[in-house]
Amino acid sequence: MRKYKTFGIALLVLVLLTACGTKKKDNGGDANNDGKDLPVLRVAMMPFINSLPTEYIIENGLDVKNGFKIESTMFSTGAPMNEAVAADLWDVGSMGAAAVTGVANYDMMIIGEVLESLDGQGIFAKPDHPAAKVKGMNPSFPNVYGDKDSVKGSTILLPIGTAQHFTVLKWLEKIGLKQEDVNIVNMETVQAYQALKADQADMASLNVPTFFDAVNDEMVQLGNLADLGTRYVDMIVANPKAVEGKEEIIQKYINLVMEANAEINKDKEKAADLMMEFLKKNGVEQSRESVVGDLERVNFFEKDDWKDRELGLFAKELGEFYIGQGQIDASLMEKFETAIDPKFTK
Incomplete structure (x- = not known):
């Protein structure tokens, strides 16, 4: 087996982990309402497909039209996003597997799901x-x-x-x-x-x-994951402080995510246009071909999907798997009983 020196890589990693984006974007809404006096929902985003519904909401001014204003912060991955929730820097956001460590180590909550893919x-x-x-x-x-x-x-x-x-x-x-x-x-x-x-x-x-x-x-x-038999889910996660203090706004946000998801599922070409603009704004280079391929491999959850869907099954599978692998302590699995809150999807 080949061996490699990793001290240079480790230094690079240290730089990268401390360099997650923190650029904030305020949605000004339409000409009749600039949103200045509206309550703010701080949404954590990443330059990935799981943030596309939030981008749709922002670009169409749906937050302001529904009585609140999104203030977004961009992160490179779920790991720095988890650390930021511990510092109370955002209210809601979307992530995949990192949600498990967020629940286990930072008391984060799972309040919805965005999409699934194979x-x-x-x-x-x-x-x-x-x-x-x-x-x-x-x-x-x-x-x-x-x-x-x-x-x-x-x-x-x-x-x-x-x-x-x-x-x-x-x-x-x-x-x-x-x-x-x-x-x-x-x-x-x-x-x-x-x-x-x-x-x-x-x-x-x-x-x-x-x-x-x-x-x-x-x-x-x-x-x-297709070969390994797992259907991957990106989840909507929340700062517990926001769940307690901004419940009404969060419900509006969840409703708008499902509305945006329906539009994305209905017209993948239009969704690809939005995704390309979103990536460009955040300094990410990606071909339209790969964006279209990304959209084709996923299904965004709509309102009707929640009639028979149980929230958090994938998160629990992840948690049990990480425990079996020794990645998190078994006692922390108890947190998933209270951290998964289905009231917003119901």
Whole structure:
């Protein structure tokens, strides 16, 4: 197994983790109401598809039309967003796997869900890596690559506490390994893929759009959530202080998210236009082709979806999985009984 020096990577990671965006955006609304006297809802956002419904609300002035004003703050991933809720810097937001650590470590609440997907999260290696030559070791998951011998001791790059981290843990479980059997290095997705291409690691766990870059570059996908049998959900999370003090505004926000989701599902081409503008505003370069592909792989939850849907099942699955992997203490699972609040989706 190849070995790598990681002290340079670690320094880069330290810089990246402290560099999450904090640019705020106030929605001024339409010409008849600039929203200056309206109550504010502080919404945490990321330059990903799970923030698209909020962007739709802002761009169409739906918050001001409904009696409140969104003040948004941009974060690079869920990990710094979790730290910011501990400092009471936002009221509501959307995230994936990082919601589990947010609930367990920062008393964050789960009050809704934005979307679900089966693809777009995967672990990649170069074609010449030994793991890329072993397929179907676990007969229950025939499309998964790798085994103990080819993966143990590998250096895997990913942003810790995110969907990519969860994907790697699920993959390792399927091939009979645990996190301590590999060397996981904390790194943002784009930099992780660049490091993989530069032979500074064995593998990288990627999400879109970098996921599509790896596919186009003919990297070998060792496993993704579709192969691992998991339907991935991005959740709406909340600061408990806001749930207590801004319940009426949060209900309006949840209603508008479902309204925006219906519009996004109805016209994916128009949604792609909005997503491209959203990414451009936040300094993210992504092709329209990958944006359209991203939209096609997900379903945004609408109002009618909540007639038969139970909130928080994916979060509980994540929590139980992390406990089984030793990532969080078993006693913290009790928090999920009170942290999942379905009143807003009902």
